[in-house]
Amino acid sequence: MDFQSGRLFSQVQTMTTRVTxxxxxxxxxxxxxxxxxxxxxxxxxxxxxxxxLSASSIRVERLVGRPHEFDVSFKxxxxxxxxxxxxxxxxxxxxxxxTDEA
Amino acid sequence: xxxxGYAGNILYVNLSDGTSRKQPLDEDLVRECIGGAAINNRxxxxxxxxxxDPFSPGNAIIIGTGPFNGTFIPGASQTMSVYKxxxxxxxxxxxxxxxxxxxxKSSGYDFLVITGxxxxxxxxxxxxxxxxxxxxxxxxxxxxxxxxxxxxxxHSPCSIIPIGIAGERLSSISVTHIDKGGTxxxxxxxAVMGSKKLKAIVVCMGSRSxxxxxxxxxxxxxxxxxxxxxxxxxxxxMMKGGAMTMTSAWIPPGVVARNSSELMPYPADLKEIKAxxxxxxxxxxxxxxxxxxxxxxxxxxDLPGCRTNYDTAVFMEMAALTYSPALGHSSxxxxxERYAMAIKYYDExxxxxxxxxxxxxxxxxxxxxxxxxxxxxKSDTNGIALDRxxxxxxxxxxxxxxxxxxxxxxxDGVLSAARKIGNLAAGRVQNVVKGQFIAFxxxxxxxxxxxxxxxxxxxxxxxVAPAMGAPSYSPxxxxxxxxxxxxxxxxxxxxxxxxxxxxxxxxxxxxxxxxDFFGLFNILGQCHRLYISxxxxxxxxxxxxxxxxxxxxxxxxxxKASSYMWDTWLELNxxxxxxxxxxxxxxxxxxxxxxxxxxxxxxxxxxxxxxSRGDILDYLDEYYSERESQE
Numbered sequence: 086m087d088f089q090s091g092r093l094f095s096q097v098q099t100m101t102t103r104v105t106x107x108x109x110x111x112x113x114x115x116x117x118x119x120x121x122x123x124x125x126x127x128x129x130x131x132x133x134x135x136x137x138l139s140a141s142s143i144r145v146e147r148l149v150g151r152p153h154e155f156d157v158s159f160k161x162x163x164x165x166x167x168x169x170x171x172x173x174x175x176x177x178x179x180x181x182x183x184t185d186e187a
Numbered sequence: 188x189x190x191x192g193y194a195g196n197i198l199y200v201n202l203s204d205g206t207s208r209k210q211p212l213d214e215d216l217v218r219e220c221i222g223g224a225a226i227n228n229r230x231x232x233x234x235x236x237x238x239x240d241p242f243s244p245g246n247a248i249i250i251g252t253g254p255f256n257g258t259f260i261p262g263a264s265q266t267m268s269v270y271k272x273x274x275x276x277x278x279x280x281x282x283x284x285x286x287x288x289x290x291x292k293s294s295g296y297d298f299l300v301i302t303g304x305x306x307x308x309x310x311x312x313x314x315x316x317x318x319x320x321x322x323x324x325x326x327x328x329x330x331x332x333x334x335x336x337x338x339x340x341x342h343s344p345c346s347i348i349p350i351g352i353a354g355e356r357l358s359s360i361s362v363t364h365i366d367k368g369g370t371x372x373x374x375x376x377x378a379v380m381g382s383k384k385l386k387a388i389v390v391c392m393g394s395r396s397x398x399x400x401x402x403x404x405x406x407x408x409x410x411x412x413x414x415x416x417x418x419x420x421x422x423x424x425m426m427k428g429g430a431m432t433m434t435s436a437w438i439p440p441g442v443v444a445r446n447s448s449e450l451m452p453y454p455a456d457l458k459e460i461k462a463x464x465x466x467x468x469x470x471x472x473x474x475x476x477x478x479x480x481x482x483x484x485x486x487x488x489d490l491p492g493c494r495t496n497y498d499t500a501v502f503m504e505m506a507a508l509t510y511s512p513a514l515g516h517s518s519x520x521x522x523x524e525r526y527a528m529a530i531k532y533y534d535e536x537x538x539x540x541x542x543x544x545x546x547x548x549x550x551x552x553x554x555x556x557x558x559x560x561x562x563x564x565k566s567d568t569n570g571i572a573l574d575r576x577x578x579x580x581x582x583x584x585x586x587x588x589x590x591x592x593x594x595x596x597x598x599d600g601v602l603s604a605a606r607k608i609g610n611l612a613a614g615r616v617q618n619v620v621k622g623q624f625i626a627f628x629x630x631x632x633x634x635x636x637x638x639x640x641x642x643x644x645x646x647x648x649x650x651v652a653p654a655m656g657a658p659s660y661s662p663x664x665x666x667x668x669x670x671x672x673x674x675x676x677x678x679x680x681x682x683x684x685x686x687x688x689x690x691x692x693x694x695x696x697x698x699x700x701x702x703d704f705f706g707l708f709n710i711l712g713q714c715h716r717l718y719i720s721x722x723x724x725x726x727x728x729x730x731x732x733x734x735x736x737x738x739x740x741x742x743x744x745x746x747k748a749s750s751y752m753w754d755t756w757l758e759l760n761x762x763x764x765x766x767x768x769x770x771x772x773x774x775x776x777x778x779x780x781x782x783x784x785x786x787x788x789x790x791x792x793x794x795x796x797x798x799s800r801g802d803i804l805d806y807l808d809e810y811y812s813e814r815e816s817q818e
Contacts, residue, residue: 119475119483121477122289126479129396130259133396134399134402135396135398135402136257136396136399137395138289139293139392139393140396144344146344147366149336149340150336154475154487172413174483175426
């Protein structure tokens with residue numbers, strides 16, 4: 086094993102996905118996702134007062150053999166309500182308003 | 188069933204004929220037992236003959252969830268299991284996180300009962316109403332983590348309970364993991380799966396939903412809990428270091444070795460070593476969280492030149508493995524290199540699927556000690572010289588999991604190994620109760636409630652269930668703090684007055700109440716690790732339960748349901764042949780544990796009063812008396 090580099094952690098590439106609705110957007114950074122699926126549960130509960138992973142407009146999927154462990158994606162029906170970003174404990178989802186630069 | 192919080196069904200799978208059936212979950216049973224470990228017990232009482240051979244098709248693997256699973260309650264991640272153990276013929280409970288419980292409920296099932304035996308290797312695939320057995324010959328022989336990866340490629344999004352080589356080879360000290368994270372099945376769950384030719388249980392993310400009786404109330408309660416968690420002063424650091432952040436202070440001055448007769452000290456510069464290891468850990472770590480956990484104590488560890496590693500939670504004592512002369516020692520390397528070697532060992536043992544904490548580490552020390560004492564030699568070990576080096580430790584892991592060579596002597600636990608080695612070995616087994624080692628020698632820590640739990644419950648307790656929160660697995664806390672914890676855990680004011688005196692408390696009786704509180708976590712599906720359970724009181728659990736199910740239960744009623752769960756667990760094991768006589772404390776506890784500069788002897792929780800065997804037996808009598816008096 087090569088320990089001489091002094092760097093233990095292999096570089097994780099940031100992988101972002103963005104969903105925009107009106108003047109709001111949510112951006113996901115899969116490299117920060119820890120896989121707790123809170124976003125999926127929050128999403129479905131907001132829209133239906135019940136928990137349904139399959140009905141969630143955001144999806145967290147665990148990967149195999151990739152630098153990041155999880156993949157975060159949005160379905161087409163996502164209305165960028167921002168609830169997933171509000172409750173993400175790991176900063177993997179950020180919400181903001183669209184500006185000229187965004 | 189119309190109750191909120193439940194999927195409403197039990198799934199029965201018979202591996203012998205390949206059939207499955209869905210049966211509605213009985214509402215009366217739910218109202219009485221709530222869920223999780225309590226209903227698991229009831230199913231086990233009904234379905235598993237107490238005298239059944241653990242490897243016979245009639246043994247059932249029972250996997251359960253609770254009403255909190257499937258919701259966004261922080262830490263509602265646990266999956267609970269019970270089965271008859273091949274290690275000691277008991278009915279051990281265990282639980283683990285991941286997302287299995289959420290996915291099982293999303294497919295429409297609260298409980299899963301697997302019986303029978305397939306003629307060839309299979310894995311069970313659950314995808315809503317599509318329940319099928321798939322050929323697994325192509326993955327039979329893979330370790331647990333590679334099997335998980337392969338099945339994830341086929342069925343993602345899904346959650347997986349696989350078995351490794353140790354389970355396939357029917358090792359009684361095998362365990363497995365959910366989603367390459369939480370350990371489940373101490374006492375040989377993986378071997379029971381192996382005996383059924385069941386390589387893995389795969390549950391897909393299903394299409395069903397979980398209803399809630401009072402959504403507004405649930406939102407409000409969870410927001411309150413999250414506010415406490417996000418304001419927790421250690422959360423920021425824990426997000427960087429995971430479980431190691433919370434446990435770095437727990438590392439003792441050395442490692443207990445030579446059949447629990449000796450404390451082998453770490454190097455004198457342990458403080459500096461710990462600091463370096465902690466930095467290495469943080470640099471290598473990527474956060475992995477179980478479902479709904481806002482603290483992420485599990486680790487993905489990327490090390491140069493290694494495949495990606497995973498662990499359920501790396502503690503400081505684990506990271507310091509190679510510095511210890513007791514087991515897995517290496518005399519060379521930087522802190523980063525030593526850390527990488529330690530992680531490689533845990534990765535190996537996790538992948539192969541052996542129970543490190545309660546079986547393998549003590550077993551390895553046992554046979555190395557026999558070798559050092561000349562009781563066994565190379566002719567007994569298939570030519571291997573046993574020493575305390577890292578290479579020897581890795582070799583022992585591999586041969587034990589594979590049941591090959593000297594590993595065939597070791598793979599069914601220390602009592603079996605002693606019998607196979609012969610008379611001189613049998614009398615030297617120490618610190619073992621009901622076939623498993625007592626973790627955390629009480630001569631080092633003082634006698635804690637969790638030690639009582641390890642004496643009483645075969646297969647070990649549900650986590651640290653008898654403890655009354657963090658103070659009671661750290662000795663010597665002020666009584667005022669313990670009383671505060673007791674209040675949080677729902678011990679009534681009259682009971683607190685009865686159990687606490689001005690300068691002491693009744694450990695045996697208080698342990699019963701600690702069990703009742705923490706047992707609820709395993710009934711509801713909630714994580715009881717200290718850094719998440721600290722945010723919950725009995726009142727909080729009762730409020731959440733009522734909001735979800737619509738059944739208004741007072742805290743005392745919830746606690747009574749947990750007490751019933753413990754009673755049925757004791758009944759299960761009593762029927763299997765265990766009596767109070769099996770709770771005897773090990774003889775070694777009443778002899779000094781020697782280190783080069785100190786002798787540790789057994790003291791009580793306050794670390795002021797030496798304890799005798801009679802004192803421990805009194806604790807046990809008090810425990811049973813308290814449990815019986817409140818039936």
